[in-house]
Amino acid sequence: xxxxxxxxxxxxxxxxxxxxxxxxxxxxxxxxxxxxxxxxxxxxxxxxxxxxxxxxxxxxxxxxxxxxxxxxxxxxxxxxxxxxxxxxxxxxxxxxxxxxxxxxxxxxxxxxxxxxxxxxxxxxxxxxxxxxxxxxxxxxxxxxxxxxxxxxxxxxxxxxxxxxxxxxxxxxxxxxxxxxxxxxxxxxxxxxxxxxxxxxxxxxxxxxxxxxxxxxxxxxxxxxxxxxxxxxxxxxxxxxxxxxxxxxxxxxxxxxxxxxxxxxxxxxxxxxxxxxxxxxxxxxxxxxxxxxxxxxxxxxxxxxxxxxxxxxxxxxxxxxxxxxxxxxxxxxxxxxxxxxxxxxxxxxxxxxxxxxxxxxxxxxxxxxxxxxxxxxxxxxxxxxxxxxxxxxxxxxxxxxxxxxxxxxxxxxxxxxxxxxxxxxxxxxxxxxxxxxxxxxxxxxxxxxxxxxxxxxxxxxxxxxxxxxxxxxxxxxxxxxxxxxxxxxx
Numbered sequence: 001x002x003x004x005x006x007x008x009x010x011x012x013x014x015x016x017x018x019x020x021x022x023x024x025x026x027x028x029x030x031x032x033x034x035x036x037x038x039x040x041x042x043x044x045x046x047x048x049x050x051x052x053x054x055x056x057x058x059x060x061x062x063x064x065x066x067x068x069x070x071x072x073x074x075x076x077x078x079x080x081x082x083x084x085x086x087x088x089x090x091x092x093x094x095x096x097x098x099x100x101x102x103x104x105x106x107x108x109x110x111x112x113x114x115x116x117x118x119x120x121x122x123x124x125x126x127x128x129x130x131x132x133x134x135x136x137x138x139x140x141x142x143x144x145x146x147x148x149x150x151x152x153x154x155x156x157x158x159x160x161x162x163x164x165x166x167x168x169x170x171x172x173x174x175x176x177x178x179x180x181x182x183x184x185x186x187x188x189x190x191x192x193x194x195x196x197x198x199x200x201x202x203x204x205x206x207x208x209x210x211x212x213x214x215x216x217x218x219x220x221x222x223x224x225x226x227x228x229x230x231x232x233x234x235x236x237x238x239x240x241x242x243x244x245x246x247x248x249x250x251x252x253x254x255x256x257x258x259x260x261x262x263x264x265x266x267x268x269x270x271x272x273x274x275x276x277x278x279x280x281x282x283x284x285x286x287x288x289x290x291x292x293x294x295x296x297x298x299x300x301x302x303x304x305x306x307x308x309x310x311x312x313x314x315x316x317x318x319x320x321x322x323x324x325x326x327x328x329x330x331x332x333x334x335x336x337x338x339x340x341x342x343x344x345x346x347x348x349x350x351x352x353x354x355x356x357x358x359x360x361x362x363x364x365x366x367x368x369x370x371x372x373x374x375x376x377x378x379x380x381x382x383x384x385x386x387x388x389x390x391x392x393x394x395x396x397x398x399x400x401x402x403x404x405x406x407x408x409x410x411x412x413x414x415x416x417x418x419x420x421x422x423x424x425x426x427x428x429x430x431x432x433x434x435x436x437x438x439x440x441x442x443x444x445x446x447x448x449x450x451x452x453x454x455x456x457x458x459x460x461x462x463x464x465x466x467x468x469x470x471x472x473x474x475x476x477x478x479x480x481x482x483x484x485x486x487x488x489x
Contacts, residue, residue: 030170031261035331037174038181044250045116046181047257049125051238052114053132056103058230060096060137063223064088065144071219072148078206085206087215089141096137104130117250121181128185139192142199145206154202158195165191225367232374236381236404240397243389256394258330259337262316263344263398269308270352273301281359290363291422298356299425303475305349306436310466313342314443314459340398342440347398350405357409360416369415377408428475435469 034043068088075081103110107126116122139162146155166187173183200207244253281294317338320330330338361369381404388396416422439462447455470476 029167031258031330033170033174034184035258035334040251040254040333041117041249042181042254043258044245044252044254045118045121045125046184047241047253048114048116048245048250049122049129051241052110052126053129053136054238055231055234056129057133057136058227058234060092060099060133061140061230062095062220063226063230064092064219065140065223066226067219067223068141068144069148070222071215072145082206082208083210083212083215084219085141085145085203086208086210087212088219089138089207090209090211091216091219092137092141096134100130100134103133125182125185128182128189132185132189135189135192135196139196139199142196142203145203146199158199158202161198162191162195165194225371229370229374232371232378235378236374236401239381240385240389240400243385244394244397247390248393252394255334255337256340256397258334259340259394260344260398262320262330262338263312263341264348266305266308266312266345266348269304270348270355273352274355277356277359281362294356294359295422295424298353299428299475301352301356302429302432303470305352306432307463307466309342309345309349310436310440310463313345313440314462315456316341318456337394340394343395343398343402347402347405350402350409354405354409354412357412357416360420360422361412364419366419369412369419373408373411373415376411377404380404380407425475428473431473432470432475436466439466 038046068084072081072084075084104127107123107130111119111122111126114122143155143158146152146158169187169190170183173179173186177183179186241253241257244256281290320338321335358370361367381400384400384403385397388400390396392399443455443459443462446458450458
């Protein structure tokens with residue numbers, strides 16, 4: 001029974017993963033473009049605005065993503081689901097318009113608080129951001145409906161459409177029209193508007209112009225508890241940029257952010273898993289075998305995460321330094337930041353495991369636990385950022401994020417076992433972590449002794465040894481893997 005659920009979840013995760021892989025591919029495809037045409041200071045300014053974007057969007061959404069998925073899935077029939085979807089879209093259209101109007105007129109004082117090195121461009125970027133925030137809010141909900149319905153194929157189609165438009169416009173606006181950093185924002189706005197309109201067509205059977213105040217109240221009451229959770233998690237993810245700007249300058253932020261993008265390949269697994277996991281475990285709640293299923297899925301998540309950690313920690317540096325004509329995947333001006341990659345990879349892995357362990361809080365109806373641990377994590381992250389960034393720069397920033405998510409993962413595990421005990425395969429999990437640590441440290445030593453060609457060969461053997469070890473301790477079942485692969489084909 002649990003093998004069947006692993007196959008089902010893997011099927012959903014794989015499809016989401018293709019879309020997210022394309023999304024991460026944009027980071028790789030556009031990174032040479034950005035680092036060639038923009039200076040570290042320009043890219044740093046963009047990343048500061050991007051961090052504001054990621055923070056402010058939480059208030060535009062005010063917890064409605066989680067609220068919508070939960071209440072839509074709980075809908076008893078098409079009429080209830082239509083009421084939830086329509087009310088959500090109408091409510092968010094109105095609130096987002098008001099928020100964006102306020103943000104536009106407050107762009108200048110906000111720019112002053114951020115202390116941009118070029119104040120005029122800072123104000124311009126923020127005014128463009130006011131429009132982007134509105135469109136970014138709206139386009140999410142047709143996609144959320146498809147996730148709630150487990151219609152991953154349609155979700156993938158819309159995602160690929162958005163990504164294609166985004167990439168093409170980036171190249172056209174930056175190379176041909178020479179618009180500058182704001183071209184990144186324009187490309188995204190146009191791509192999500194087209195995606196939103198296409199999404200409305202795909203989900204039109206659930207949309208009407210009827211608005212329910214009762215349903216809106218229910219959505220807001222359920223979603224409110226997730227606003228602060230989202231704020232704390234986001235601050236953990238992006239506050240290091242502001243500390244780097246405070247202690248150093250926007251150029252350092254640019255170098256850090258560019259290398260963070262390289263390390264974010266781990267977020268492909270985590271994001272794809274989260275996209276499929278939330279609606280999946282909510283639909284799994286009444287299954288009598290849910291604890292056994294969750295335990296086995298968690299082991300597979302650890303195994304996959306550690307394999308990707310080793311793969312990208314070992315191979316990223318030599319790959320990004322390869323020359324591609326007059327380009328390289330990472331311009332030499334940014335390569336000093338490659339040191340952060342292993343720590344960011346682990347930070348993403350720990351954050352994914354934290355998310356997987358959060359299921360207990362939903363099943364036990366104790367989601368306030370998530371608010372407490374995220375707030376505690378934010379406090380730890382703030383202290384670590386202040387101490388480590390001031391002394392160790394970008395290395396301190398990456399270590400701070402890793403330490404924070406490790407603490408949150410351990411804490412939510414201890415709490416979840418008290419409110420909804422699940423027998424995880426701890427012996428296998430600890431063995432995988434310990435073996436991964438040993439062979440990674442060994443590879444670091446070997447890297448100093450051999451040239452890049454030999455190191456790539458050795459790294460390939462290291463990954464093979466990891467899989468052999470995982471099989472020896474029965475961390476995965478070959479028949480399950482075969483059935484999954486055959487099903488995908």
